[in-house]
Amino acid sequence: MITMTEIAKLTGVSQATVSRVLNGNISVNTEVKKKVLDCAKEHNYQPNIMAQSLVGIQTFILGMVVTDISNPFFAELVKVIESEAATRGYTLMLFNTNYDKEREKKYLDILKRYRADGVLLVPVSDEESYVEELKKINIPMVSVTLDLKTIDSVYISHYDAGAKVANHLLGMGFDSFIFVGGGEDEKEKGFINELRKNGIDTDKYHFTILEKLGVDYKKTLIKRLQEEEQSDGIGIFANNDVEALKVLEVLKELKINVPQDVALVGFDNTFICKIASPTLTSVAQPIEEIGRLGVERIVELIRKENQDQCVRYQLDTRLITRASTIMSKKRVS
Amino acid sequence: MITMTEIAKLTGVSQATVSRVLNGNISVNTEVKKKVLDCAKEHNYQPNIMAQSLVGIQTFILGMVVTDISNPFFAELVKVIESEAATRGYTLMLFNTNYDKEREKKYLDILKRYRADGVLLVPVSDEESYVEELKKINIPMVSVTLDLKTIDSVYISHYDAGAKVANHLLGMGFDSFIFVGGGEDEKEKGFINELRKNGIDTDKYHFTILEKLGVDYKKTLIKRLQEEEQSDGIGIFANNDVEALKVLEVLKELKINVPQDVALVGFDNTFICKIASPTLTSVAQPIEEIGRLGVERIVELIRKENQDQCVRYQLDTRLITRASTIMSKKRVS
């Protein structure tokens, strides 16, 4: 890998002049310019970004920290963000936290070591105390998909989305409900609250959270389904499409009719919703916009523009109804 | 971001001593050690990898260049590789080429600028002339999923896999075939050749490649299907699961029965195969092994171990048969 100093020697000028030519800044003799550029091209000179960054220039590294890249929603989001970042001259360092807070923090440290210009984060948690810890890391950061309140965020209201789902299921005549997901989730809160508002006794109706625990997951789900057999129909809301499809698999095994006996709603509206059978009702997030705004904002922060206040973009979701919740006329009437 | 020099000032020792303490190499006075470590911890010292790399140390950056991160197969592969890389202290720079050769080359240049220690590449093409260009880039590189012949590779034989698919479809009684995919593909070659070996006149039977062209794609497929209406059943082989599902969608629109009239085979055996209806027959790649061996090999190359010869791991594929090709008994008999 050729350096400026080497080009300088080869062309018989000073390293500073080479720098000037290659950065096209100040006026330089046309001949010298040509000579240097030719030499650089000939040896395929590539500036050492590590060295550049040492002298105070940016690193042009953007951290991209996601919870699970194998979830099609995040894969698509990363694709959008990579593209937006590349357009602006930034490069992505990708980290997969696997929903592990410790890994998330470790990765953030690594990004500091690389002096990353900024980080786009899909946080493992939005707990206040956790967010405080994140802020201490002190690196330009914008949260994508989740609202971190005190950190710049581009997100959708999971709470409202949960309420939308509740309303839809209620409208379709279901009177018993299950939420599938793990840990804290605003979706769940919005879902429950909306059910309550509509006179559903969420205690009596055994509102339940299933943890992602492999075998137990399935057992618990089956047990819950049996408990509700006497109801008018169960509405299941899963925290994302991938989870929803796992549930669907179990329902199929049990030969339960969807949506006649049990309705199912996913989240993210990934392409798998259209593939599933029955097709899956889901909540769509404006993925391109999240990606674009996320990158735009992190670049702003890096440039120290409008950084005095925490900017949070709340975007809209859309409930996409499909066969997994659309009851046959017979049943509804 | 505190530096060694600053810690040195705060603790009243030389920067060199701070370096020694923090790297835990040579013997240092216990008191001094404690003082320095405390100070470092207090200010959350993070070594500047950019500076380290300048002095000849590695960058610990691994390029991860993929064609399409939104394809669940690659998303899963990236997940495996990220995990393997992290275990070994490496960090991934992710690039999405979108099957664009120019972008691939541009990204490889960027990786050189960051002085990445090595690159894991899912190449856009395996043409000989293209591979020659890649070699000129002169950066430790291992190709994953594709055999680049003269570059270290961890791959499966797409040719053999194609043959497997042909045999399966022949065995199920299909006598007319379509391959769905774009550009050069060993899968296609293996598929055709095996058909020929079994007496199928691949010219007469209108063996066809459909390009990924959006609207035209669908039209062409429909036209091709109509041409084959008089056959005993058409076997369609798509170059990956995502493409296969697009085909399935078209087939459903046309109310064509799968697999009674048309059989469908995908590639990669991603989780969507089990979700599709009918479930999709596909070729499974040993994804964990590809990821693990890929990372192992690139690390070897970085350490200049066994780098005298080009190492190529060919791994096995398995044809996973599912409902999309398993004809009803009635028809087979």
Add this chain to the structure above:
DNA sequence: TTGTAGGCGTTATCAT
């Protein structure tokens, strides 16, 4: 227009 020199944060080699 061009060259010299200092510094960015490390590591590593000398002395001391």
Add this chain to the structure above:
DNA sequence: ATGATAACGCCTACAA
């Protein structure tokens, strides 16, 4: 055991 000091590749005054 510890402190200078010279790199590493680059940018940027400052001088000429």
